[in-house]
Amino acid sequence: MTASASEAPFPLPVADADTQPFWDATVQRRLVAQHCAACGKWIWQPKPVCPRCHALDVPWEEVHGDGTVASWTVIRPPVLPAFQPSVPFVIMLVALDDAPGVRMVGQLVDEQGALLVTDGVAEGLAMGASLGLRWREQGEVILPAWQLVPPADAPRS
Numbered sequence: 001m002t003a004s005a006s007e008a009p010f011p012l013p014v015a016d017a018d019t020q021p022f023w024d025a026t027v028q029r030r031l032v033a034q035h036c037a038a039c040g041k042w043i044w045q046p047k048p049v050c051p052r053c054h055a056l057d058v059p060w061e062e063v064h065g066d067g068t069v070a071s072w073t074v075i076r077p078p079v080l081p082a083f084q085p086s087v088p089f090v091i092m093l094v095a096l097d098d099a100p101g102v103r104m105v106g107q108l109v110d111e112q113g114a115l116l117v118t119d120g121v122a123e124g125l126a127m128g129a130s131l132g133l134r135w136r137e138q139g140e141v142i143l144p145a146w147q148l149v150p151p152a153d154a155p156r157s
Contacts, residue, residue, distance in 0.1 A: 010082055012141050018046040021060045026142045029135045031065040033099045034058040044102040063099045065133030065144060069126065070095040070103050074119045090120045094131055094146055109134050109145040123148045 015023040025032040034043035038055035050058050071093040079087055090108035108116050108125065113134040116123070131146035 010086075010138055011080075012139050013143075018048055022046055023141070025060065025062070026135075026144065029142060031063050031133060031144050032060040033063055033096070033102050035061045035099070042099040042102045044099075044104065063096055063102070065096065066098075066149075067094040067096040067104075067131050067133075067146070069093070069129045069131060071127070072108075072120065072125060076119075086115055086117060088119045089115055089117060090125060092125075092131070092146060104144060106143070107136060107145045109136055109147055111147055113137070113145055115145075124150075 013019075013023070022032055034046060035041075035058070036043060036050040036053065036055055037057040037059060039050060039053040041050055041052045043050060043058055047058065049056055069092055073091055074088050075083065075091060076088045077084070083089075092106055092108060094104050094106055096102045096104065108118065108120060108123070110116055111134070113136040115136065125148055130149040130151070132149045134145050134147050136143045136145040
């Protein structure tokens, strides 16, 4: 496992009317998700109305961001030229601990938020593994990303 030596310019996300509050929060290194004021459903992907009760009051709430691995895959060659210097790397579906039903996609990073060049094996990545939120600067955008958190009873090196 190594941090990506060459940070190639990955394609950047583009905000729209529904996602702008999310991207505004990431600039401040805050993770937010929508939470319906009427029925209490946590909402992800961003929407203008609650998909459960159709209420229009779906405010953004800050979440801690820690979670568990719901799914993951390794990106390997062949890839687009922008990704070539960073492969292999891990993309995960993260189930957030404090926002039931919210699953966000993010990259596996080190403690400083640098993308790890890894297949996840050295880190012991597995389904249900605990993850801690980190922030990854990608060009002019700040992305949520996650670091594997070792189990409390695991030996520390």
